[in-house]
Amino acid sequence: MTEQDLLTRARAFVGGEATPPVTARDAVNQPMIRRWAEAMGDANPLWHDPQVRAAGGFAGAIAPPAMLDVWTMARYRPGGRTADEGMPVLQLFDAAGYTGVVATNIEQEYLRYLEEGDIVSMRATVADVSDEKRTGLGIGHFVTIDYEFTDQRGDAVGRMKFRVLKFKPPLTQAAPAADGEKPNKFPHPRPAITHDNAFFWEGLKQRKLLIQSFGGRLVHPPVPACPETGSFDWTTVEASGRGTIHSFVIMHQPQLPCFDYPLPVVLVELEEGVRIVANMLGATADEVAIGKPVTLDFVEVEPDYILPAFRLA
Amino acid sequence: MDTISNKAAIVGIGATEFSKNSGRSELRLAVEATLEALADAGIDPAEVDGLSTYTMDNNPEIELFRAIGGRALKFHSRIHYGGGAACAPIMHAAMAVATGIAKTVVCYRAMNERSQYRFGTGHTPPPVPTAETAHYGWYVPFGLISPASWVAMQAQRYMHDHGATSEDFGRVSVAARRHAATNPKAWFYQQPITLEEHQASRWIVEPLHLLDCCQESDGAVAVVVTSVEGAKSLRQPPAMIRAAAQGAGDDSQMMTSYYRKHIGRISEMNIVAEQLYAQAGIGPADVQAAILYDHFTPFVLPQLEAFGFAREGQAKDFIREGNIELGGRLPINTHGGQLGEAYIHGLNGVAEGVRLVRGTSVNQVAGVSNVIVTAGTGVPTSGLILSPA
Known part of the structure; x- marks a missing residue:
């Protein structure tokens, strides 16, 4: 596949679904809010103190806005996601050798606080695939995904723009095996690995x-x-x-x-x-x-x- | 056609002694050889304005230049591919003086290749991802790690294709040692060998015996190149650079050109030979002596073929008839070659070419009007034709 073929195929995803829509497995709830705030070091009493909350005009628990995308996140799975949980547009780059990934930008927009009992749904759309970029990490493409979050009534509650760089990782040179059992063994000569070989x-x-x-x-x-x-x-x-x-x-x-x-x-x-x-x-x-x-x-x-x-x- | 032919000349040669342990720095060796070459020419070192050497040389031009009291260095160049450089610094020097870029260019090669590092101990470069190191990845993981082994692969096929034998390779070595035996400068002075001794010497890499392999040496050689006009007022008769060429092609690899149709060929030298004869306007019949690069004996045979002294595959017959020895059709390596005199990456062969033109070789060939000098084989290479004025 040439670079141009890859870009053409990747850009065919733009405007379409990045992944199938997801609805949160749990409603917005106080225990998860508390744990998240503690893990983030966010000591704002608004997230756990009923009196402070009431003074702000909120009847039940409310979530930190930055938790917007937490509710619909994929389940934790040791070893990473399974293939059907991945994004086809990113998998296309993986197959072409752009196996490296790094998140470069997140922009979130909040329309209202999420409150205890809200059930969040998410739709992800491929927004953009950049031209080839030469970055310090390697040659790659920026892929931008737009997320829209809605509540149980179908009303929008927030949006997120998430950008990753899919890149060709640097070549790793084969190191002589650390052979603890035979410390005196002479290492077998190794080849130099280049992009060409x-x-x-x-x-x-x-x-x-x-x-x-x-x-x-x-x-x-x-x-x-x-x-x-x-x-x-x-x-x-x-x-x-x-x-x-x-x-x-x-x-x-x-x-x-x-x-x-x-x-x-x-x-x-x-x-x-x-x-x-x-x-x-x-x-x-x-x-x-x-x-x-x-x-x-x-x-x-x-x-x-x-x-x-x-x-x- | 305007060519480099007869635009420049070698007007001075110098060398240190050739040894197994010089006991001094490579840089000092380079300086000693350079000063001797300039004295031979009768040129004040302060007049040097150009330097050319090999990429494998470890002596920076500027270090040499300050040591000889140089004033303004206007040209410096280096040639890649090990001994394949040998003749190319002289070509670059001739180009520099012919174009007015420089007036007096010293070409040098100095090395403590025996006492400080040895090319023959096996080359296993670290896996750094460059094209140059990646090349070795096709060989060193399989134990093919030495120059002798890389040459041996092509030599084996040459023997198979043309019926050449180990004794034919041995005759090259015997001739070189016979010539070295009368050269007081040669490491193997007064130490000739017989073909039986060649055959009995231990295997290094079959089909190469020990006595198919050149020495490893410490030493330095330098030669001075200037314009033909400038040469007229100097101390020595000039060795005119009648032709000078570099060559690579036919899928050249660094010592492992195993992928061309006929791997018994060293196509690089065919490319050099064609250019040299065309520049000089001569053919093999006009050549009386040759210095043919002899790091390993097998590649002397295809060189004789590349220059038209024998048809492809028939150099063995040319050699069996005694043609490469004194009194033969084409005496080669009259100084003893790298097998007999010293391994200074071929620059000592250029100096011997100059002596043959001057008429001062210890094994002088009569009536020399053209001498061929070649550089390393199995690699991108170079060559010269030197002539009296």
């Missing part, structure tokens, strides 16, 4: 060998743009795992503690037409030869660090 190393974690594809034109190692057309649009294809040894070496020196020597290292030509360097599994140095067919396997060299490896077919 991250898919390859992510794919390996799923035990998939992914090859960059520009409309069927395969390239390895990956490049930002198609060398033939200049297109920045690419997808990946999963290697079948069949290939032949195009060349090889047998390492004797220098040696790293994390390998066994003599160490064959092979350059395999995959049947898809690209070549890749990897190690052999279950083959001795004298069994390796140019032209021999091989099949792909994977080896977990450290916890959660998976590399491709080949076996003689």
